[in-house]
Amino acid sequence: MDPVDEILPVGQLSVLGLQHVLVMYAGAVAVPLIIGGALKLPKDQVALLINADLLCAGIVTLIQSIGFWKFGIRLPVMMGVTFAAVGPMLAMAANPDLGIQGIFGSVMAAGVFGIFAATFISRLLPMFPPVVTGVIISVIGLSLLRVAANWAGGGVGNPNFGAPLYLGVALIVLASIILITKFVKGFFANISVLVGLIIGFLIALALGQVSFAGVADAPWAAAIYPFMFGPPKFDVVAILTMCIVMVVVMIESMGMFLALGELTHRRITQEDLAKGLRVDGLGTLIGGILNTFPHTSFSQNVGLVGVTGVRSRYVTIAGGIIMIALGLLPKLALLVASVPQFVLGGAGIVMFGMVAATGIRILHGVEFHGEKRHNMYIVAIAIGMGLVPELSPKFFDQMPHFLGPLLHSGILLAAVTAVILNLVYNGWEEADESAHAH
Template identity: 55%
Template sequence: MATTKNVVAPVDEMLPAPKLFLFGLQHVLAMYAGAVAVPLIIAAAAGLTQAQTAFLINADLFTCGIATLLQTLGIWKIGIKIPVIQGVTFAAVTPMVIMAKSGGMPLIFGSVIVAGLFTFLAAPYFSKLIRFFPPIVTGSIITIIGVSLLPVGVNWAAGGVGNKNFGSLTFIAVAAIVLLAILLINKLFTGFISHIAVLLGLIVGLVVAIPFGLVDFSGVASAPWIGIDTPFFFGFPTFDIGSIIAMILVMLVVMVESTGDFLAIGEMVGKKIGEKDLTAGLRADGLATMLGGIFNAFPYTAFAQNVGLVGLTGVKSRFVVATSGLILVVLGLFPKMATIIASLPVPVLGGAGIAMFGIVAASGIKTLAKVDFEKNVNNIFIVAISIGIGLIPVVVPTFFQHFPSWSQTIMHSGITLGSITAIVLNAFFNGSKGAGDIDELKENAGMNA
């Protein structure tokens, strides 16, 4: 009995420093392209100079790191303490582009600060909805997350959207080599080597891409060694009711998506996610978003890209992702190092992305395998319709183009659409099952004939 009590849960396991660094770096490489994409888009919309754009990227990386540390390590009742990496939500891109053009960066940061405060205060109330997330819902959401992300990996493999040589055989070949390397490493090795299969695959891809001229280190020499993120660098924030409402709507979407990501990771690492855990996680999202507005960055959420990496590697320790947070902070303070990481070609990321995002979808299917489809035939409709509606923005991005402008943030997020559909259909067919305890929800989902 005494021995059992002293066993450390996998999610709380502290690994040796070298392993922490390599596993953490693997997470950073997997999310880096997505992390810098939003600041690049906003900088272009705001007409920032090259130097200002570089500062914005570094500020974003720095705040990504702080947000990740908050979520993985936790302080007080803030942070869910699972291996979840934080990044800028793409749900906020459209309203922020509009704000950048109309009021500049101060208008963005003002609305981000208020929306972050709203999220922090609303977290305890929103988390009560966890009783509406039995396995039939969580499995559907996790599957939608994975399938929705697959086009991102495929586009990376083809060279990235907007690339004039999109679909080049060279790009696809490099991505295929990365994917093959990951599969071979998992097949031939066990233990530590197999756990860093993605990192090794990315290194193989980088080496292969160099002779093809896909790797550009030209910006490294000109990048400064040190860059300090100072609060309100672009001016004191301005506050506009319309912009604040738009950003709060974004954060409501973020809370739905974060809940799905938290539950997905909880399933993978074997940690029961209850109402208090969800509250702590959403509070961390809110606090990180407030810090984002102060430190010249944006709204933060769980990065779904890295959910697949947890499932693919089987490394469950939250301290691994906390190390990722430290690496991101360092990258934000040392632009030259960040520029080196940024030199990783997009097709290389594509090979890894296809594997990681596919793993997320497979994890959702694994969760759905616990659901009783024989005694309760309505469950098949919940899964089918929620996935079908969730994939509408992925399959036909212009499907909702004539809907009101205020609804576009929701309509363009397949994860949010699918989540809402699954929740509503489950409530319609099965009622409100359970009271927030995930084990009880699992039992109910299997007995709701």
Template identity: 55%
Template sequence: MNPDKPAVHPADEVLPVWELLIFGLQHVLIMYAGAIAVPLIIGGVLGLPKEQIALLINCDLFACGVISILQSVGFWKFGVRLPVMMGVTFATVPSMIILAGDPEIGARGLYGSIIGAGIVTMILAPFVGKLIRFFPPVVTGTVIAVTGLTVLRIGINWAAGGNPTIKKMVDGVLLDVPNPNYGAPENLLFALLVLVVILLLAKFAKGFWANISVLVGLLVGFVLAWMTGRVDLAGLRQAAWFELVEPLAFGWPTFHPWAILSLSIVMLIVMVETIGLLLAVGEMVGRRPGPEGITRGLLVDGLGTVFGGIFNTFPYVSFSQNIGLVGVTGIKSRWVCAMAGAILIVFALFPKLGIIAASIPTYVLGGAGIVMFGMVCATGIKILSDVDYRNQHNLFIVAISVGIGLIPMIAPSFFGHFPKSLTPLTHSGIALSAIVSMLLNFYFNHFRARRAPLTAPAEV
């Protein structure tokens, strides 16, 4: 090694191209199911034909790719410059369903609202970014632990074969109906197989093979599912080989102030979630983002949402599904996520490739999801292990914040009598835990003798 050459932080390390491709593909396969779910839901509400829903999916993949590159690589005042993937937030789905179902708003009004909410998010980003000073380890660890527990539900549902209920249009109304395949024994066996492959590679493999344990597990599960006739490749033959993504495909957007306001409120709540997600990634790679870094990340959330509105898709935020992959593989380079963004763009332009990726059964993803999302929770616990519990007030902060953060998962109807406008908050354990832990830390510790600084020393 050259002693005169400055050391490169793992987050900035540029790996060989073939490694970037393989590691990037892992990120794409993990997030793919979530990436295409929202276009399917909103397309159904708008009553779009199959070819237009396919357009929404391609636009979504294209926007995911572009914004992921911007978030990871960074440009000017945009991008947290950490290994972060971007995806459509499910928190905005209830509001978008209402807007899309209103005949006076429709698709053009929906996209106008998305663009407006993205602009509002960019305006608010510098102010929300300053909240990082209220995230000492007791708050950061709590929020990251609750984030892991929250997204772990996704992995568990994947392993069982999807969600317990599925969306279905009945007489023009989108309803939740029971998923008949949820929890089928064969689903659980496939998920277990993938998990076992990952664990075997984690223990016995070294170097490169250990780093792609998730990808190998997914490939083994996919191949066996295909050999047993459990892979659905419907639409592959009809899909185009190449297709450009057309902006404003539904016409020029229209802007309705109240619709923009409703989505902006949701995005404000999502911004609090984003702080927790970016802190989780920062802890995993050893580069905790400070106020400036958080602001750059939130600005990409806003710009990505504007970009989504222009390219016929939806609000974008940092994607929680990919955080755990950084911890499982130990690959901390942000250029891996940049490559994953490029792969998503290719999938958008070559629809046949996208359909193959979409055909991975959810129960195959579940085996990987359990270990990855559990890794996020473990990171939060690791941070909490360094908290000074001789100060008993910190025990109160952790106990109450975790308890309230788990309410949406443990008791979904707990806030059933609250106004529906508060649904994005009351159904987000991450946002609840972040808000409660910040308030409790402020109450217990802010006016004390300040034994410890409120900000971490290493910031970017």
């Protein structure tokens, strides 16, 4: 049996699924908090945005992992709301003629666009031979390490950011994962990240660093239904902006799918890519209908597949079911949210570093000598360009605003640079042959 299709015992699936949920939870909750704050929504409506986001993420994760008709790549993929759309949505939130209904209208339209654009974007596969995919996957991991560092420091905006207590707990989580993977075998080795997080959480709890604020007041159950904030508004400029974001998101997802293909030892075809990318579009459409935002395949969770070695898509199916439950049970969702970010930091370093290591492993198989010596330039320049917005976030602030989605995404910048340089040095035909070999 293909390891991707392996069905594990229910207990193991539940625990492994919870591990995936914890890794992507902070990111899933952050966007509704940012947009809700910008719109000055009352606390109960911000909570509604979070619940809707979790519900939608769970539904779309099931579609992506199980696969229906022409939708779903049938790999262990967790879906969640994308950060790429935050900038444009903040601009819409500041426009009194648009507001949250204008945001949802543009999200729905971009979702429809994404469903139909998926086939075209998947045809770019010949432009992604190993020298390009290796760069992109490496940059995905290196870019995410900034997220891990921010988690370990206590979270962006934390007045005590970088406190020795935060860094100490993150280090204990990291050390726990290392010791478990070294000395423990079997199932517990597969949940090393979750065990590390539990150890970190218990230490944080003992030190009085865990807040259960709002849990007591939250209802046990909450209904989510379409258009709870009123009918959507459709604005041409807002829709065009969100469609550009959708292209950015889908190109990043393509790199992530190829990374997952490497980790699961499955050859990713053009049709596989199209099925996976259609779910990015479908998830975004469902998001707009269910009062949430554009959804994409989460890069953060790819590292877990590398750490655990468990390739079964049924793990993320279990994670999707857990996300749906969290979306409908606000009290439970707030309990999960009580895990401090610095506890996640140590785990993040392991997982995101694993993604970068996968990219480096792919590059190890690339020819860098003789006629192929130019591949060194492709790798060097593309990684350099990809890390610019990560190392210097304000580097492109003076550039035209419409270029923001490209210039502020290190992953996309690396992808575009690597593709262009590969065409310059190796040409289209060679790229086409390499892609098919890959």
